[in-house]
Amino acid sequence: MFDLLKLRIRHGKQAIPDIRKAKVMEAFRGFPIIDETRSWNGGVGCKEICPTGAIDVNPLRIDLGKCIFCGECEKFSDGAIKFSNQYRLGSSKRESLVIASSKIFEEFDNTAIEAKKEIHKLFGRSLKLRQVSAGGCNGCELELNAASNVNFDMGRFGIDFVASPRHADGVVITGPISSNMAPALKDAYNSISEPKIVIAVGACAISGGLFADSNQINRKFFDEVPVNLFIPGCPPHPFTFIHALLDFLGK
Amino acid sequence: MSWCEIKNLQSVPLDEIPQLEYSSLKTKIIEKISEGCRVVQFFGDKLKDCVALYIVLADDEQSKLFAASTLFSEGGSFESITPEVQSFHLFEREFYEQFGIKPVGHPWLKPARKGIAGISSEENQYEFFTMEGEEVHEVGVGPIHAGIIEPGHFRFSCHGEQIYHLEIELGFQHRGVEDLFLKNKNKPEFLLNLSESITGDTVIGHAGTFARAIESLGETDVSRKSIIIRTIASELERIGIHLGDLSALAGDVAYLTGNSSFGAMRTKIINSTMAICGSRFGHSLIAVGGVNYDINKELKENISQTLNKLEEDVELAAEVLFSSSSVLARFEKTGVVSFETAKEIGLVGPAARASGVALDVRTDHPYDGFTLFPVHKLTLKSGDVFARAYIRYVEIIQSIKIIRELLESPVEGELKKPSNDLLPKRFVVSMSEGWRGEIVHAGITDEEGQLKRYKIKDPSFNNWIAVALAVRNNGISDFPLCNKSFNLSYSGFDL
Numbered sequence: 001m002f003d004l005l006k007l008r009i010r011h012g013k014q015a016i017p018d019i020r021k022a023k024v025m026e027a028f029r030g031f032p033i034i035d036e037t038r039s040w041n042g043g044v045g046c047k048e049i050c051p052t053g054a055i056d057v058n059p060l061r062i063d064l065g066k067c068i069f070c071g072e073c074e075k076f077s078d079g080a081i082k083f084s085n086q087y088r089l090g091s092s093k094r095e096s097l098v099i100a101s102s103k104i105f106e107e108f109d110n111t112a113i114e115a116k117k118e119i120h121k122l123f124g125r126s127l128k129l130r131q132v133s134a135g136g137c138n139g140c141e142l143e144l145n146a147a148s149n150v151n152f153d154m155g156r157f158g159i160d161f162v163a164s165p166r167h168a169d170g171v172v173i174t175g176p177i178s179s180n181m182a183p184a185l186k187d188a189y190n191s192i193s194e195p196k197i198v199i200a201v202g203a204c205a206i207s208g209g210l211f212a213d214s215n216q217i218n219r220k221f222f223d224e225v226p227v228n229l230f231i232p233g234c235p236p237h238p239f240t241f242i243h244a245l246l247d248f249l250g251k
Numbered sequence: 252m253s254w255c256e257i258k259n260l261q262s263v264p265l266d267e268i269p270q271l272e273y274s275s276l277k278t279k280i281i282e283k284i285s286e287g288c289r290v291v292q293f294f295g296d297k298l299k300d301c302v303a304l305y306i307v308l309a310d311d312e313q314s315k316l317f318a319a320s321t322l323f324s325e326g327g328s329f330e331s332i333t334p335e336v337q338s339f340h341l342f343e344r345e346f347y348e349q350f351g352i353k354p355v356g357h358p359w360l361k362p363a364r365k366g367i368a369g370i371s372s373e374e375n376q377y378e379f380f381t382m383e384g385e386e387v388h389e390v391g392v393g394p395i396h397a398g399i400i401e402p403g404h405f406r407f408s409c410h411g412e413q414i415y416h417l418e419i420e421l422g423f424q425h426r427g428v429e430d431l432f433l434k435n436k437n438k439p440e441f442l443l444n445l446s447e448s449i450t451g452d453t454v455i456g457h458a459g460t461f462a463r464a465i466e467s468l469g470e471t472d473v474s475r476k477s478i479i480i481r482t483i484a485s486e487l488e489r490i491g492i493h494l495g496d497l498s499a500l501a502g503d504v505a506y507l508t509g510n511s512s513f514g515a516m517r518t519k520i521i522n523s524t525m526a527i528c529g530s531r532f533g534h535s536l537i538a539v540g541g542v543n544y545d546i547n548k549e550l551k552e553n554i555s556q557t558l559n560k561l562e563e564d565v566e567l568a569a570e571v572l573f574s575s576s577s578v579l580a581r582f583e584k585t586g587v588v589s590f591e592t593a594k595e596i597g598l599v600g601p602a603a604r605a606s607g608v609a610l611d612v613r614t615d616h617p618y619d620g621f622t623l624f625p626v627h628k629l630t631l632k633s634g635d636v637f638a639r640a641y642i643r644y645v646e647i648i649q650s651i652k653i654i655r656e657l658l659e660s661p662v663e664g665e666l667k668k669p670s671n672d673l674l675p676k677r678f679v680v681s682m683s684e685g686w687r688g689e690i691v692h693a694g695i696t697d698e699e700g701q702l703k704r705y706k707i708k709d710p711s712f713n714n715w716i717a718v719a720l721a722v723r724n725n726g727i728s729d730f731p732l733c734n735k736s737f738n739l740s741y742s743g744f745d746l
Contacts, residue, residue, distance in 0.1 A: 007571050069534075137742045138742060211431070213435075
């Protein structure tokens with residue numbers, strides 16, 4: 001009994017008090033800062049080294065929807081690419097995820113996610129999500145679980161993961177969509193009543209990531225179903241996920 | 252010579268792997284198994300007009316591996332070893348599925364992974380084991396499960412609440428990982444990232460195993476400093492996941508104090524990994540030839556303070572968790588895997604150690620930092636959920652001590668040494684002890700020194716069958732608890 005009390009006292013308050021003001025440590029690789037004036041050869045070396053083909057040149061740009069934030073390009077860029085620790089990376093438009101030197105973080109942050117009135121009205125007070133892992137490696141899945149843990153406590157905003165698509169307002173997809181999971185994902189999506197939202201989490205879900213060239217994936221789902229929110233990362237930090245949702249809901 | 256005797260990470264010319272007639276190979280396999288060896292790899296390689304089968308057995312006491320091979324013509328068959336040695340059962344199914352060479356007499360021949368080409372579509376139909384009788388009913392779960400976890404299909408044959416049989420159909424996560432390794436053989440950075448994503452919860456485990464395999468195939472040297480950093484990262488990974496598992500196990504029996512306190516401890520540990528390399532799961536830390544990130548003095552100090560606090564916290568929380576009668580009532584005698592069963596099916600990792608099978612690659616086939624600091628093997632006997640939970644607690648404490656020792660050891664040398672080209676026509680087996688158990692990668696290079704086969708075995712490959720056996724005669728409501736106590740990977744199995 002005393003041990004239990006001692007444990008409770010030692011545990012204290014673990015929840016991060018103000019998520020909106022929270023910072024992550026310097027080491028974290030988030031929003032890339034691109035300074036093309038410093039690139040000795042236009043970033044060709046970076047393009048070659050990128051494992052997911054996220055980098056293009058003339059002008060030098062990074063597609064956060066493909067980027068796995070491995071940081072390899074940083075080493076070959078002669079200062080042209082630097083990953084900052086800005087973790088707010090979500091976007092409601094796929095094309096906004098392509099970052100060039102002209103786009104600074106503040107601009108991206110202000111424009112990437114459009115908070116729509118109807119979304120706020122529908123889901124602003126309560127958003128229930130069904131997660132489907134379709135070839136996900138368990139990295140994104142662990143971070144999505146962490147978003148609801150004692151530290152991040154996403155439930156305080158009325159956002160929760162639920163067990164049945166019938167109880168959900170939307171689906172959160174991780175993984176490149178393996179062929180064997182494509183039908184099940186479609187079924188889960190169809191089981192959610194309208195209006196519903198689709199959130200693609202991680203490089204694999206957004207672009208196929210490392211598995212884009214595999215013949216064992218089937219991404220037809222995304223041809224048929226529009227995505228409302230893209231959350232980049234490999235895996236995305238729980239802050240990235242929570243912030244994107246709060247912006248999306250206009251909270 | 253009927254076997255090529257090698258050690259973990261010792262690359263040998265491919266020609267030195269003896270090629271035997273299958274019938275004599277089978278006799279020799281059974282002979283070795285009866286001497287106490289066990290199978291660690293069993294995989295095919297497509298040659299011009301035939302298929303080569305490579306078999307690697309491990310003698311854990313002597314830290315030796317034995318490799319041999321045999322050739323099959325296409326569409327051939329062989330006499331199954333499974334009726335005599337059960338631990339071959341899934342290896343043979345996988346080999347059949349990938350190359351169409353049929354193990355004749357296999358008692359349970361069906362696809363290892365759902366719907367993957369290789370055998371005819373007719374045989375690719377997955378037939379579930381069924382039971383008939385009054386009041387026997389089936390419960391199907393998945394592929395999509397209730398929580399945020401990976402997909403797989405579970406089919407229970409129950410009598411009332413009691414599970415008679417569970418069959419697990421996997422393969423939903425199949426992403427063609429082994430093919431991608433060969434498709435991208437020219438891009439070493441890509442391969443390293445890919446190895447990190449074999450299963451995203453064992454980033455350091457798989458990336459380290461891959462990096463060591465490639466280093467061995469190219470005789471690339473690594474510094475003492477980098478192997479110490481790698482070993483620290485691998486133990487941080489073990490602690491992080493074990494804490495998460497204890498948290499989830501407590502949550503599964505509705506013991507919320509345990510759930511939240513272990514969960515909060517996990518956050519601190521994975522944040523320590525992030526402080527080293529910028530990723531909570533250790534992405535980008537491991538490189539072929541060393542590591543990409545250093546642990547400087549300040550970081551060392553921080554990690555060691557975090558560990559000191561963690562040790563006190565974890566001991567207190569474990570004391571509370573494991574003395575709570577409501578927890579013990581659910582943990583004890585639930586999901587028992589006996590020592591005999593564990594041996595027979597070839598269980599590995601903490602699950603095996605919880606059933607009294609003393610296997611730990613860190614001790615048996617040491618690599619990286621474990622060649623400098625030996626690890627004492629820890630085992631428990633009861634093989635139930637309690638043992639699989641408790642072994643995690645003792646392993647957390649053990650890993651804290653290992654990291655402390657490593658942090659204090661003097662480090663010299665560079666972070667990363669330049670990696671050499673791979674030697675042509677070589678064979679290597681790279682084993683390591685991930686938090687889930689024994690990871691085994693095997694690599695073969697061609698005449699040009701390029702990867703021509705890369706085989707991956709996650710510990711989940713050995714252990715899924717144990718989940719099916721553990722839940723027999725338990726209540727179906729205890730299934731989530733049993734399943735979590737193994738915490739196996741779907742993507743690591745499905746590849």
